Amino acid sequence: MSDTPTRAPRAVDPAARRSLHADYTVPPVIAGAWQLSEGHSARTLDRDALFAAWDLLAAHGCDTLDCADIYTGVEALIGEYRAARPGRHLQVHTKCVPDRDALAHVDRAMLTGIVDRSLTRLRTDALDLVQFHWWRYDVPGMLDALGVLDDLRRAGKIRHLALTNTDTAHTQRVLDAGIPLVATQVQYSVLDRRPAAQLAPLAAARGLSLLCYGSVAGGFLDEAWRGTAAPDGALENRSLVKYRLIVEDCGGWSALQRLLEVLADIAARHRVGMANVAQRWVLDQAGVGAVIVGFRGVASARRTLATLGLTLSADDHAQLREVLQVLPMPAGDVYAAERDPASPHAGVIRYNLNREAGG
Template identity: 45%
Template sequence: MGGELEYGAGPSRVTEVPRVAVRPGYSVSRIIKGGWQLSGDHGAVKADQAVSDMVRFVDAGVTAFDCADIYSGVEDKIGRFRAGLRRAGGLDALDRIKVHTKYVPDRDSLARLTLRDVEAGIDRSLMRLGMDRLDLVQFHWWDYAVPGHVDAARHLGTLRDKGKIDLIGVTNFDTEHLAELCDTTDVASAQVQYSLLDRRASQDFAALARDRGVSLFAYGVLAGGFLTDAWLGRPDPGLDFENRSLVKYRLIIEEF
C-alpha cells in the first residue's frame, strides 16, 4: 500500500450532479462509477490509483459506485475507499456514498443454491465493503435453463428482511424473467446494456419496468469508448482487444 490518500473533507468540495430517485428515500447521482475495469482480469490495476480516482469522482459529484462479488478485488478497493472517507469526513461523508454490488452465484452451483449459500455470498460482500447493510444488490443468473433463480431471489428477499440488504435489483435479465422475479419479490432496479447502437431494452423491457416500478440503470452507453472521439479517424481494430468487454462492444457495432 502507498501513503495515506487525500480525501475531500466535506460537501463544499463536491460538485452538484443531478440525482435520480430509484425508490422513495433512495436516490443516486445520475452518473454511476463503474468498477469492472478495476478487476485484475482486465489488465494491471494499481490499488492506490484506483482508490484515489474514487475520491476524485466523489469530489466531482459522482457518489454512486457499481461493483460485483465476481470483480476480483473491486469490493475490497471500494471498502478501502469507504474506510478512508469515513476517517476524513465521518459518517456524514460516508452517508452520501451509495454502493451497488452484484450477487453472482457460481455457475456450477446454480442447481443446488440454498439460503445459506446466498447469505454467505452477501456476508462476504458486506465484509469486503465494510458495510452493515448493502445499499443495492443486483442479482445475476447465468443460465435460465437451470432452475433456481426464483428461489435465489426469495433468499435475497429473506436477507433484505433480516436487514442485510436495502434494495434488490437485477442485472442482465430479459423481459420474461424480470416479470417472473417481480412476481416473487420487490425488484427496485434492472441494469441493462443500452446505447445508440443497442436499443433492445427500449421496447418490451422498458415497458415492463415502467409498469412494475423498476428503475433502469444503463451500462455501455458509450459502447466501451467506441462512441467517443477517441476512435475518430482511427483504422478498424478488428477484434484484437485487451479484454472481452471491448470485443463485445465491437460485435455490437457489427450488428448495428
C-alpha cells in the same frame, strides 16, 4: 483518447438525482468497477489515480459505485477506499451472481455466504443494492434464490434488490412473485437499444429504474476511434472485446464511423466530448435511472462530468434518430444473444467466477 471538453466540470444538481425508492436516490452517473477486476486488462491498476477519480466524482455529487461479487479483488478494493475516507457518504451497488455450473446447488447457505462475504469485503453492515443474475432460465431456482435475498433484505443485510441482465418476461415473473425490485442493470447505448422495446415499458409500469452499462461502448464511442481503421489486433481490455461484438451487430466498423460523425457534430455544438453526448442520450431514454461508466483514472472521470450539465435539444435527438433508425441492432430482448451458447457474445463471457473470487 479525446481532449478534455472545454466546458468546466459540473456537479450533480440534487434535483437530477434519480429516485429508486422513497428512501434511496442515485446520481445520473455511477462509477463502474469491472475495469478494476483481475483479468479485465493487462494494464497495471494505479490505485492512487483510481481513488483520485472517485474523489473527484464524489466532490461533484457522484457518490455511487457499481461492483460485483464476481469482480475479482474489487469489493475488497472498495472496502479499502471506504476505510481511507471515513465519514464520506458512499453508496455501493454490488451483485449476487451464483456460478453457472452451481445453479442446481444454490441454497440459503450459499446465498447468505455470498452476501456475508460482500459485507465483509465492502466493510459495511448493509449492502445498498444487490443486483442478482441467474445464468440459465432452464435451471429452476431463480425465484427461490431471490426469495432468500429478500429475506436477507428484511433481516437488514441488504437495503434494496435489483436484477441484472434479465429479460422482460423473467423480470415480470420476479415482480409478480412479490420481490420488491427497485432497478435492473442492463446494457443500453446508442448501439444497443434492446431495452427500449419491452423492458423499458415494463420498468415504467412497475416503477423500476434501468441502470445502464455500455453507454460509451467501452470507449469506442469517443474521439479516439473516430476516423480509424477497424482494430485488427488484440484489444486492450475485456470491455472493448465485448463491445467490438456489439459494433459488428450494429452494421460493423463503417456504420460505427457514420454514428461517430453524428456524435462529433452534436458534441462540437455543445463543446463537450462525443462520449458525453452518448451518455446523455442514454440518460434521456424512458425509464433510465443512471449510466454506469467505467473509469480507471481521473481523465475520463473529469471528461464524464460534462455529461451532468449537458442538455440535448430536440434537433440533436432528431439528428441521432435519423442515424439510429437505419443502424442494425443486436437481436432479441435484453441479454438474449449473450445467453445463446452458440453466439459469439457467449464466447467472450467468463463463467463460474464466484468460486474463483471467493479467496
